[in-house]
């Protein structure tokens with residue numbers, strides 16, 4: 406079996422890919438200003454400055470849009486946790502360091518734009534939002550949290566959890582947030598919010614491409630090792646909202662109304678990335694990699710079944726609710 410590469414070897418071997426992709430990113434990314442996406446004339450002071458505090462009737466967002474906006478913003482707010490993971494696993498020198506800085510600055514722009522929009526338009530309760538942010542950021546985030554057993558096992562085997570796991574995680578996470586922001590924009594029923602969230606979603610796509618290319622280069626360099634990391638992440642993936650107040654309730658609302666559900670997770674996030682890496686077509690895996698690939702295939706098959714079951718349940722629930730509304734109306 407091919408020897409696993411150490412973190413230092415991976416960083417060194419993948420550095421040219423990182424450099425090429427930082428350059429590609431800088432050429433492709435478009436600069437934009439968060440203040441251009443906020444309807445400032447809709448704003449008014451809160452009570453501390455002589456105005457009135459938020460009341461639920463101030464918001465023009467429905468429950469689904471509110472839940473999605475809060476979840477997406479808290480995820481952006483939690484940037485220091487993600488920065489920590491990336492900065493710990495990447496080097497702060499060379500192209501790696503440049504990327505960490507640039508990516509962090511771009512992500513911060515997302516939180517700024519969404520927060521300004523929500524506070525100015527009174528889309529959600531700003532006090533509840535601030536309290537949730539405090540809890541969520543204090544909890545922090547560890548992408549291997551969901552795979553804690555697997556992380557323990559690796560440590561016991563003397564294996565390192567590092568670069569490959571974090572780039573695999575952020576590849577899927579960037580794409581997941583892209584899908585979630587895009588659908589949240591539509592759910593807000595406000596062209597200004599929609600434009601802002603489409604703008605942010607476009608950034609997330611470029612971030613995804615960066616990480617996907619690094620992870621893809623890792624797959625070419627050390628196929629079994631990289632596929633193991635990818636499989637650990639895919640089979641334990643949790644949306645970043647875990648650890649957020651109301652995460653379960655918000656997650657259910659978002660899944661129920663097509664902001665982010667299992668089918669989208671499988672078909673718009675997991676599968677396109679695995680196809681790009683040609684995970685099921687390539688023939689450079691060793692025996693260990695082949696075994697991992699079988700494990701991944703079995704997981705995806707089950708995920709497909711779970712998605713179908715969820716969709717059937719959702720269709721029935723939505724039909725029941727529609728019938729109830731009709732009955733009330735007549």
Ligand SMILES: [Fe+2]
Nearest residue numbers: 481512515609
């Ligand atoms: Fe973001």
Ligand SMILES: [Fe+2]
Nearest residue numbers: 579608609612
């Ligand atoms: Fe991003």
